Structures are given as structure tokens and as C-alpha cells.
Amino acid sequence: MPSPPEFDILPNGTVTSPKGFLAGATFAGLKTYGAEKLDMGILYSEAPCTAAGVFTTNQVKAASVLVCAKHLKLGRAQAIIANSGCANACVGAQGMKDALETTELAARKLGLEPEQVLIASTGIIGVELPMALIRRGINQVSVSPDRGAELAKAIMTTDTHPKEVAVRLELDGRQVTIGGIAKGAGMIHPNMATMLSFIATDAAVERAFLQQALRDAVDSSFNMITVDGDTSTNDTVLLLANGASGGRTLESQSPEAALFADALKQVCMHLAKQIVRDGEGSTRLIEVTVEGARNVADARSAARTIASSSLVKTAVHGGDPNWGRILGALGRSGAKITESKVALWINGICTMEKGTPVPFYKDAAVASMKAPEVSIRVALNLGRASATAWGCDLSQEYVRLNSVYTT
Amino acid sequence: MPSPPEFDILPNGTVTSPKGFLAGATFAGLKTYGAEKLDMGILYSEAPCTAAGVFTTNQVKAASVLVCAKHLKLGRAQAIIANSGCANACVGAQGMKDALETTELAARKLGLEPEQVLIASTGIIGVELPMALIRRGINQVSVSPDRGAELAKAIMTTDTHPKEVAVRLELDGRQVTIGGIAKGAGMIHPNMATMLSFIATDAAVERAFLQQALRDAVDSSFNMITVDGDTSTNDTVLLLANGASGGRTLESQSPEAALFADALKQVCMHLAKQIVRDGEGSTRLIEVTVEGARNVADARSAARTIASSSLVKTAVHGGDPNWGRILGALGRSGAKITESKVALWINGICTMEKGTPVPFYKDAAVASMKAPEVSIRVALNLGRASATAWGCDLSQEYVRLNSVYTT
Numbered sequence: 001m002p003s004p005p006e007f008d009i010l011p012n013g014t015v016t017s018p019k020g021f022l023a024g025a026t027f028a029g030l031k032t033y034g035a036e037k038l039d040m041g042i043l044y045s046e047a048p049c050t051a052a053g054v055f056t057t058n059q060v061k062a063a064s065v066l067v068c069a070k071h072l073k074l075g076r077a078q079a080i081i082a083n084s085g086c087a088n089a090c091v092g093a094q095g096m097k098d099a100l101e102t103t104e105l106a107a108r109k110l111g112l113e114p115e116q117v118l119i120a121s122t123g124i125i126g127v128e129l130p131m132a133l134i135r136r137g138i139n140q141v142s143v144s145p146d147r148g149a150e151l152a153k154a155i156m157t158t159d160t161h162p163k164e165v166a167v168r169l170e171l172d173g174r175q176v177t178i179g180g181i182a183k184g185a186g187m188i189h190p191n192m193a194t195m196l197s198f199i200a201t202d203a204a205v206e207r208a209f210l211q212q213a214l215r216d217a218v219d220s221s222f223n224m225i226t227v228d229g230d231t232s233t234n235d236t237v238l239l240l241a242n243g244a245s246g247g248r249t250l251e252s253q254s255p256e257a258a259l260f261a262d263a264l265k266q267v268c269m270h271l272a273k274q275i276v277r278d279g280e281g282s283t284r285l286i287e288v289t290v291e292g293a294r295n296v297a298d299a300r301s302a303a304r305t306i307a308s309s310s311l312v313k314t315a316v317h318g319g320d321p322n323w324g325r326i327l328g329a330l331g332r333s334g335a336k337i338t339e340s341k342v343a344l345w346i347n348g349i350c351t352m353e354k355g356t357p358v359p360f361y362k363d364a365a366v367a368s369m370k371a372p373e374v375s376i377r378v379a380l381n382l383g384r385a386s387a388t389a390w391g392c393d394l395s396q397e398y399v400r401l402n403s404v405y406t407t
Numbered sequence: 408m409p410s411p412p413e414f415d416i417l418p419n420g421t422v423t424s425p426k427g428f429l430a431g432a433t434f435a436g437l438k439t440y441g442a443e444k445l446d447m448g449i450l451y452s453e454a455p456c457t458a459a460g461v462f463t464t465n466q467v468k469a470a471s472v473l474v475c476a477k478h479l480k481l482g483r484a485q486a487i488i489a490n491s492g493c494a495n496a497c498v499g500a501q502g503m504k505d506a507l508e509t510t511e512l513a514a515r516k517l518g519l520e521p522e523q524v525l526i527a528s529t530g531i532i533g534v535e536l537p538m539a540l541i542r543r544g545i546n547q548v549s550v551s552p553d554r555g556a557e558l559a560k561a562i563m564t565t566d567t568h569p570k571e572v573a574v575r576l577e578l579d580g581r582q583v584t585i586g587g588i589a590k591g592a593g594m595i596h597p598n599m600a601t602m603l604s605f606i607a608t609d610a611a612v613e614r615a616f617l618q619q620a621l622r623d624a625v626d627s628s629f630n631m632i633t634v635d636g637d638t639s640t641n642d643t644v645l646l647l648a649n650g651a652s653g654g655r656t657l658e659s660q661s662p663e664a665a666l667f668a669d670a671l672k673q674v675c676m677h678l679a680k681q682i683v684r685d686g687e688g689s690t691r692l693i694e695v696t697v698e699g700a701r702n703v704a705d706a707r708s709a710a711r712t713i714a715s716s717s718l719v720k721t722a723v724h725g726g727d728p729n730w731g732r733i734l735g736a737l738g739r740s741g742a743k744i745t746e747s748k749v750a751l752w753i754n755g756i757c758t759m760e761k762g763t764p765v766p767f768y769k770d771a772a773v774a775s776m777k778a779p780e781v782s783i784r785v786a787l788n789l790g791r792a793s794a795t796a797w798g799c800d801l802s803q804e805y806v807r808l809n810s811v812y813t814t
Contacts (some may be wrong), residue, residue: 060738060746090734092763125731126764231739310717311809318810324532327497328640331467339467340499356499357533386558395810396803400720403725403802 007263009270010177012310013166016148017179018202020046020244024147024182025031025154030085030123030130039135041154041368043080043198044110048238051077052211054218056235063088063095063134064121065236067103071115075207080198080238081106082120082155083134084183087194089233098129102396105138110181120236122157122183132223152181155196158401159184163274165211169263171256174247176203178260184227184275194232195222197271203260204243205249211369213261214239214327221268224300224389226308227279239264276390286316290335291386298335298380299387305333306376307391316374317393326376339383414670416677417584420573424586425609427651431554432561435544437492437530447544448561450487451517456647457611458484458525459618461625463642470495470502471528472643474510478522482614487605487645488513489562490541491590494601496532496640506535509769512545520540527643529564529590529601538563559588562603565808568629570681572701576670578663581654583610585667587674591634592680601639602629604678610667611650613658620668621646623649628675631707631796633715634686646671683797688805693723697742698793705742705787707792713783714798723781726801728772730758733783748788754781770789805809 010068016023025041035222053072055065071077076230079104088095103117104282152162166179180199205213218237243249277285288307293299306312315322323344330337344352347368349360368374374393423430432448439721460479462472478484488509489611495502517524529537540591558567573586587606612620625644650656657667684692700706713719722729730751737744752758754775756767775781 058735058738060734090731090746090759091760092761124761125735148498165504231735233735233738310805314806314809320810324494324497327467328465328532330438331465331640337466339497352497352533354499355497357497373547377657394806396806399721399724399801399803399806400715402721403727 007167007169007266010166010168013179014148014152014164015043015179015198015200016145016392017166018028018177018244020022020202020242021200022046022143022145023104023151024141024143026137027139027148028083028140030083030135037151038154039085040083040141041151042143043200044143045078045200045240045242047242047244048076048078048116049242050075050207052214052239053118054214054237056232058231058233060090060233062121062234064211065234066096066120066282067099068118068120068236068238071118074115076116077118078112078116079106079110079122080118081138082156083194085123085245086121086127086129087123087125087234088121088129089126089407091102091126094128095281098131100369101131102129102134105135112224116239119236119240120196122155122196122234125233148179148181155181157183158280159278161278163271163278165267165270167263167266169259171203171250171260172247174245176245176247177201178263178267180271182271182275184278185324194234196234196238197222197273199237199239199267201241202243203241203259204246204247204249205241205260206249209250209252209257210239210241212252213264217265217268220265224304224387225272226304226389227276238350273390275311277394280401281395282392283395284393285373286313286391286393287373287388288391289386289388290378290380292380292382293385294336294383296385296387299385300389302330302333302335302378303387303389305329306378306391308391310394313391313394317395319366319369321346321351321362321369326378327352329379330378336382336395337380338382343379343381345377414574414576414673417573417575420586421555421559421571422450422586422588422605422607423552424573425584425607425651427609427649428607429453429550429552431548431550431560432557433547434542435490435547436540437490445557445561446492447490447548448558449548449550450560450607451550452485452607452647452649454651455483455485456649457482457521457614457617458623459646460525461621461634461644463639465640465671467497467640469528469641470506471526473503474506475525475527475643475645478525483489483523484525484647485519486513486517487525487527488545489527489558489603491531491562491564493528493534493536494530494532494641495528495536498533498535501535503613505538507682510539512542516545520672527603527641527645529562529603529641532640539801555586555588556806557807560586562590564590564601565687566685568685570678570685572674572677574670575674576666576669578610578657579654581652583652583654584608585670585674587678589678589682591685601641602682603641604629604644606644606646606674608648609651610648611654611656612648612667613656616657616659617646617648617660620671623668624672624675627672628679631685631711631794632679633711633798634683635794643648680797683799686799687808688802689799691723691800692780692797693720693783693798693800694780695788695792695798696795697785699787699789700792701743701790703792707796709740709742709785710794710796712736712795713785716778717801719796720801723776724802725771726776728753728758728769733785734759737785742762743789744787745789750786750788754783
């Protein structure tokens with residue numbers, strides 16, 4: 001898999017970098033720990049957008065996910081309302097009632113129909129949304145083109161910093177921007193890892209192509225990162241395209257469709273890697289590339305399994321070039337392998353070739369693993385497919401963070 | 408799934424408790440760390456046995472696993488030679504050569520054909536078996552009926568204590584004993600978790616039934632425990648039945664087939680739970696029972712996913728009745744669930760019914776979770792199948808143990 005082309009990354013780029021998008025946030029009182037924090041916000045487009053979404057595969061889905069899926073059937077939306085501090089999940093029928101009321105309140109405030117408002121929640125599960133705070137909070141939010149960074153902060157939970165990026169490209173002679181924010185697989189108060197990302201673009205994009213481009217981008221970015229292997233009830237990626245850049249509407253047949261899709265993938269990868277870097281207790285990013293697989297599914301499965309192995313993660317934490325653990329994870333990944341064809345590199349140092357250990361200077365490997373990024377490359381030599389996954393090391397701090405009692 | 412009937416557990420029972428089995432061990436020099444330790448041993452039956460085995464599903468298989476699978480095609484065996492300290496895995500063609508030579512040396516010593524000798528290795532991978540030490544070590548081993556405990560020690564790696572059990576039952580008017588040893592999912596020098604178990608019985612058992620009974624017992628015991636989700640290249644469970652108790656040969660149609668199978672399952676469960684209790688850094692055993700599933704595959708998948716979730720494991724470590732994490736793991740397990748039907752208990756305290764949180768006295772739940780065993784029960788209310796899985800908590804000590812550099 002060749003790397004996608006590089007695009008211009010805007011300084012201070014965020015979800016409101018594309019034309020015609022406004023955002024804002026407030027402290028509604030949903031987060032009670034620590035100092036006052038932003039915990040609720042809105043993304044709004046001046047013009048109606050085509051909209052796409054990708055959601056958690058967990059069978060237990062938060063009400064916000066169900067409402068988004070319903071509203072996205074129309075394929076158009078103009079706003080997203082989001083909160084942190086409470087996931088509004090696993091609370092029975094009340095969850096749907098509260099999620100719907102929240103979209104209605106946001107719609108009324110913005111002069112939209114409720115179906116044009118998407119919604120995302122993240123935080124503790126099994127606790128009802130405190131609707132009195134939500135009602136007051138919505139009224140407090142004011143949106144402007146320079147407040148994307150506030151929204152990025154308002155969706156944070158145990159994230160230590162906001163995650164934002166925007167890229168600019170030329171499509172059909174016009175400047176187009178794609179900007180996004182995300183929050184990450186950190187535990188929530190500490191309860192459950194949730195990944196949220198909102199992406200906006202001023203390109204005009206036909207709905208089916210928008211959804212397909214988002215699906216593809218998510219599959220090679222957010223779906224290729226792992227912090228602790230748990231999938232949240234609330235995972236949500238939303239993409240709004242408002243056409244404010246003024247170009248022709250992109251479709252899958254458009255000559256520039258691939259360029260747009262690559263730029264979108266780049267945005268998703270940037271955000272995904274920011275999430276992993278900020279994984280709870282993480283001190284190192286692990287990049288695992290598997291090449292020469294029979295097919296992409298095998299390559300992805302192998303790369304993800306290696307990146308999520310507790311044994312690989314602890315070895316990287318300890319700076320230990322313990323390649324046996326990598327081979328062990330590879331072998332149980334489900335990807336087809338032939339042991340006598342496998343080659344393996346840690347930070348570019350070959351440790352195995354044709355399934356047989358290669359002598360290497362261990363001190364050099366150990367020293368190289370002190371870097372903030374550790375790369376693992378596996379060649380299966382069975383085919384031409386490849387994939388990259390990103391994970392983080394497993395530290396004692398992860399355990400400390402997640403074994404602290406909730407109250 | 409009703410619990411298997413209880414059988415008499417012998418005091419100091421071990422793999423040589425059944426009649427006609429002898430064992431012994433030695434320090435061959437394969438383990439170099441710490442004080443002198445037993446690291447090589449033999450289990451020997453005076454009479455030929457029917458034999459069965461279950462092995463790792465990892466595609467990367469140690470030479471010992473491949474040799475066992477080959478020898479077991481004959482369905483008969485009379486000895487097992489085992490070593491710790493070196494897994495003889497991922498070393499290319501040399502691995503098979505050394506494993507075969509080891510079985511030949513053991514066969515010569517015991518007056519058997521090489522095909523009657525099974526073999527198991529556990530320890531660091533990617534390192535060749537030091538054959539000079541193996542050759543000398545085999546000569547040092549002497550076997551006797553009272554040395555099963557020595558063999559249990561010789562297969563230990565980071566296990567903190569040996570794992571042994573034997574049960575006695577009456578079959579066809581005769582006393583029959585099933586005894587076993589195991590070593591656990593601790594890292595090796597620290598390299599890779601390997602599970603080994605050797606089980607012996609003086610019952611006479613027909614080969615196909617022996618293999619089926621072992622397969623079933625492993626599926627509900629060793630395959631239902633999880634320490635860190637990694638599957639070793641060397642996992643091996645071997646069962647020898649020598650018929651020394653003198654009864655008729657058991658077949659699947661025998662009236663007492665179910666009784667024998669239950670007793671075997673009991674032995675496997677005992678050993679499996681000992682392994683989890685001794686999991687690296689483990690301070691608590693987690694027992695997860697899922698009932699009311701559509702089928703056993705669903706029940707097993709749900710129970711295993713919950714028991715292996717890092718979020719559940721850290722919550723249990725912190726004594727936190729954080730049931731949202733349990734539901735999150737359940738939802739991603741692949742087992743069919745209907746959220747509005749799920750009920751959940753932690754140590755017998757109901758926290759959710761019909762998919763809705765139930766008020767409970769949190770302090771009582773927190774206090775109950777200080778116990779050395781924490782039970783999680785989930786009712787899916789979709790069918791009649793159930794399964795139990797066992798795991799351990801995830802502690803900072805686990806990370807410390809596994810991030811220490813190998814040299």
C-alpha cells in the first residue's frame with residue numbers, strides 16, 4: 001500500500017478551517033472532576049451539507065449512535081451537537097428520549113429541523129444524561145468561525161490535549177479544505193474508551209461517494225489504531241461537506257475523486273495517530289507494517305494483532321527487541337503465513353529472515369527503541385497486500401489510570 | 408451447563424498418582440537465571456498407553472508440537488520428555504532436527520521406539536536448543552512413582568508454584584485415578600506465555616474416545632482461561648491412559664464414558680484455574696459466567712471476551728464495580744445479545760436488569776471485590792446455553808514483569 005500523497009497541513013488547522021463552518025462550546029456542568037472544563041459544543045454549517053458517518057460495531061450502542069444513524073438516512077445534515085462527561089449509553093429507553101430532545105433543542109436554537117442535527121456523546125455509561133444541564137448548556141453555546149479549537153476541547157475526556165488537523169488541496173481549480181477534530185481512546189471518568197471524530201469540508205461531495213470515502217478512510221486510520229482492544233458503545237466519526245468552496249460536486253466517477261479520498265484519509269490518519277500518541281499511559285507510538293500478505297484483510301488483521309498484543313506492547317515499553325512476541329502475535333492473527341517465508345525488522349534492523357533468526361547487534365536495537373516511535377515491519381512474502389496499524393506501549397501508568405475507583 | 412460432579416481430590420495428587428506412571432527431573436542447565444532449578448524431566452508409563460493431545464492454534468508452531476502431532480497419529484505412546492528454559496521455536500529447520508534427536512535419546516534411555524515418546528518445550532523462543540546440555544540432561548533423569556512433583560517443577564518458567572491435581576473415581580467397580588500437572592501462562596525468561604499440561608490415567612481408554620474427551624475437557628477449561636490474550640507457539644496438553652487399573656476399555660458407548668469425561672474435565676479445570684491464579688502479576692481470580700445464550704459458542708465467546716478485557720481486568724484490580732465495561736466487552740464479543748434483555752451481577756449483586764441499571768449499594772460491591780475471587784454473571788435471556796471463563800486482574804506488576812529487558 002503506497003503512502004497517500006502528502007497535502008499541505010494548515011498551521012492551527014481544525015474543524016472550522018473549511019469555509020462556512022462555525023463552532024462553539026461551553027461548560028454545562030457535565031464534567032465534575034477538576035477545574036471547570038468545556039464539556040458541550042456545536043459544529044454548524046451555514047449551508048446544508050451532505051453527510052456521512054461511521055459508527056461503533058459494538059452491539060451495545062449509545063442512543064446518540066442510533067439517532068445519528070437514523071438522521072443520516074436522509075444523507076443531509078447541518079450541525080452536530082456533542083457532549084463529554086456522560087455517554088448516555090445503557091440507560092434503557094430514557095437514553096433515546098434524551099438524545100432526541102437534545103437534537104430538537106439544538107435544532108430550535110439553530111433554526112434547523114431536528115433531522116438535520118447529528119449528535120455524539122462520550123463519558124461515563126449507565127448514567128442518564130442530566131437534561132437540566134443539557135438544556136441550559138445548549139443556550140450558552142455561541143458559534144463562530146474561529147472556535148473550532150473550543151469544540152475540540154469540549155469532547156475531550158482523559159485526553160491530555162485536543163486533536164485537530166486540516167489539510168488544503170486544489171480540486172477542479174479551487175482551493176478545498178478538509179478539517180477535523182477527534183478525541184481519543186482514553187477512559188472516561190474512567191469508564192470506557194470512546195473515539196469521536198468530526199470532520200468538515202467545504203468541498204461539494206455527492207452523498208454516496210462521501211460515505212464510501214469516509215468508510216475507506218476510517219478503515220485505514222481509526223480502525224487501524226488500538227489502545228487497549230476495547231470497542232466503545234459510542235464510537236462515532238461524522239463528516240459534513242457543505243460545498244462552500246464552490247466547485248463542482250464530486251462523485252465517485254469524478255477525475256479528482258481519488259485525490260479527495262486521499263486527502264480525507266490523510267486527515268483521518270493524522271487524527272488517528274494523535275489519538276494513539278495520547279493513549280492512556282502511553283510513552284511510545286508503535287507503527288506496525290505488514291507487507292506481502294495474500295490480501296488486505298490478512299495484512300490488516302496481522303498488523304492490528306501485533307499492535308494490540310499485550311506482550312508486544314510491554315516489550316516496547318521496556319525497549320526490548322523481543323521479536324519472538326511479534327512472531328507469536330502474527331501466528332495467532334488469523335492471517336495466512338508460511339513460517340519459512342517470514343522476515344521481520346524492528347526499527348529497520350532485521351531480526352528474522354526466511355523464518356530463521358538473523359544475528360543482530362542487540363545493543364543497537366535496544367538503543368533505537370528508546371525513540372518515541374518504534375516501527376515493526378513484517379514481510380510475509382506470500383502476496384502483494386500490505387497494511388499499517390498504530391498502537392502504543394502498555395505501561396504501569398495505564399493500569400494505574402484504569403484501576404482507580406470511579407468515585 | 409451444569410457443573411460437573413465433584414470427585415475425590417487426592418491429597419498431594421499429581422501426574423504419577425495413577426498406577427504405573429513414573430516421573431523424574433533434573434537440572435540440565437537450560438535455565439540460567441537464579442538458583443539451580445529443575446528444567447528437564449520425563450513422564451514414563453510402565454505399560455503402553457493410548458494417547459491424546461491438543462495443541463496451540465498458533466500458525467507458528469514449535470518443533471515439539473509438530474513432533475507430538477506426528478507421533479500421536481499412531482495413537483499410542485509411553486513417555487513424554489519435557490524441558491523448560493528454551494522453547495525450540497522459530498529456529499528454522501534446526502528445531503525439528505533437535506526435537507527428533509531428543510525423542511530418540513529419550514526412547515533409547517527408556518527402551519522404547521522414538522515414536523512412543525512425546526515431547527514438549529517451553530521457554531525463550533528464537534534460540535536453538537542447547538543439545539549438549541539436553542544429551543547430558545537426559546542421562547541424569549531417573550524416574551520413580553513418587554517424583555511427579557519434580558516433573559511439575561521442571562516445566563515451570565515464571566510460575567511461582569507448581570500446578571498439580573489428581574482425582575479418584577470408581578469405574579466399572581474399579582478405582583481409577585486421573586492425575587495431571589500444568590505450567591502456566593507466565594512469560595518465559597520473559598518471552599512468551601506457554602501453557603503445558605500432562606495428564607495420566609490408569610483407566611483403559613479407547614483412542615478415539617480419549618481424544619474426544621480431552622478435546623471437550625480442554626475446550627471448557629484451558630481454552631476458557633486467559634491471562635493476556637496471547638497464544639503461544641508451544642501450548643500442549645497431553646493425556647496418556649495406560650489401563651493399569653485393570654478395568655474394561657472405555658469407549659464412547661460405555662455406560663461410564665460420561666463419568667470419566669467429567670472427571671477428566673474436573674482435572675483440567677483444576678489445573679486451568681491454578682494457572683490463572685498464578686498469572687503474572689495477578690492478585691485476583693475473575694470467574695465470568697454467561698448464561699441464556701443462543702448456543703455454547705456464543706456463551707464461550709462472551710465469557711472469554713469479558714474475562715480478557717483490559718478494562719474489566721483493571722477495574723477488578725482496582726475493586727471497581729464498573730459494570731459498563733463488562734457490557735462494553737459483551738457487546739463487542741460477537742455473541743448475539745439483545746440489550747433490553749441483559750441482566751448482570753457482580754459477586755451476586757445485581758447491577759443491571761432488562762438492559763437498565765439497577766440501583767445497588769456501591770460500597771457493598773466495592774467491599775466484596777476485595778476478595779481473592781470476583782464473580783461476574785451475565786444472563787442474556789435468549790436461549791439455554793452457558794459457559795464459564797476464568798481470568799485474572801491486570802496489575803502494574805504484570806507490566807513490570809513483561810517490560811524488563813531480556814538480558
